[in-house]
Amino acid sequence: MKLLVVSDSHHDIRYLARALKQFAGKVDLVAHLGDGVDDLWPAAEAIGLRLPRTESVRGNGDDCDPGLWPRRLIGSAERPILMLHGHNEGAGEGVGRIVDAGVASGAKLVLFGHTHKIFMEEYRGLLALNPGSISRPRDRRRPSFAIVDAPDDPELAIDVHFYEVGSGIGRVSEIYPL
Numbered sequence: 795m796k797l798l799v800v801s802d803s804h805h806d807i808r809y810l811a812r813a814l815k816q817f818a819g820k821v822d823l824v825a826h827l828g829d830g831v832d833d834l835w836p837a838a839e840a841i842g843l844r845l846p847r848t849e850s851v852r853g854n855g856d857d858c859d860p861g862l863w864p865r866r867l868i869g870s871a872e873r874p875i876l877m878l879h880g881h882n883e884g885a886g887e888g889v890g891r892i893v894d895a896g897v898a899s900g901a902k903l904v905l906f907g908h909t910h911k912i913f914m915e916e917y918r919g920l921l922a923l924n925p926g927s928i929s930r931p932r933d934r935r936r937p938s939f940a941i942v943d944a945p946d947d948p949e950l951a952i953d954v955h956f957y958e959v960g961s962g963i964g965r966v967s968e969i970y971p972l
Contacts, residue, residue, distance in 0.1 A: 801928065802927035803837075809937040810837040813928060814837055817941060823847045827853070827877060827878070827905055849866055851877045852864050867901065869902075873945070878895060879908050885924075893917045897920055905942075906923070907924060908924075910927035911927075913926075925940035935960070938958050940954055942954050
């Protein structure tokens with residue numbers, strides 16, 4: 795499964811639209827990790843794009859559909875992926891509770907947002923990844939997102955590329971964990 799992973803758009807669709815324009819047609823799923831989940835459709839509409847499958851989780855700044863869950867398990871049985879925003883798990887104080895949630899769910903990859911900072915580390919056989927913020931970065935000069943290729947076969951590596959959006963879209967790192 796190939797994913798475009800975004801978080802924390804906070805109703806600013808400028809950079810989200812640019813990421814969608816370049817990558818939405820090349821992925822199986824667009825994952826929004828909260829705080830602006832309602833931004834996907836206006837961003838796609840602004841550029842005349844039909845979105846691929848989308849999955850979202852509620853962030854602490856979302857006042858959208860009250861039925862939107864704070865956590866969602868996606869992926870395959872062989873490689874489950876847990877999506878969450880991170881505010882309920884204390885993302886600002888570290889990733890311990892995020893990793894615990896991932897391990898408890900049986901996930902091999904946990905995607906989270908909330909901190910507005912790019913992050914990726916492996917803990918206890920689980921990859922924890924934050925794409926940063928697509929509109930309000932705290933750790934970089936530019937908004938960011940990630941493209942994650944997580945094949946169903948757990949023997950194959952997860953391929954992660956982080957991107958920044960500024961005057962163009964540029965890859966900032968290329969990592970092949972797990």
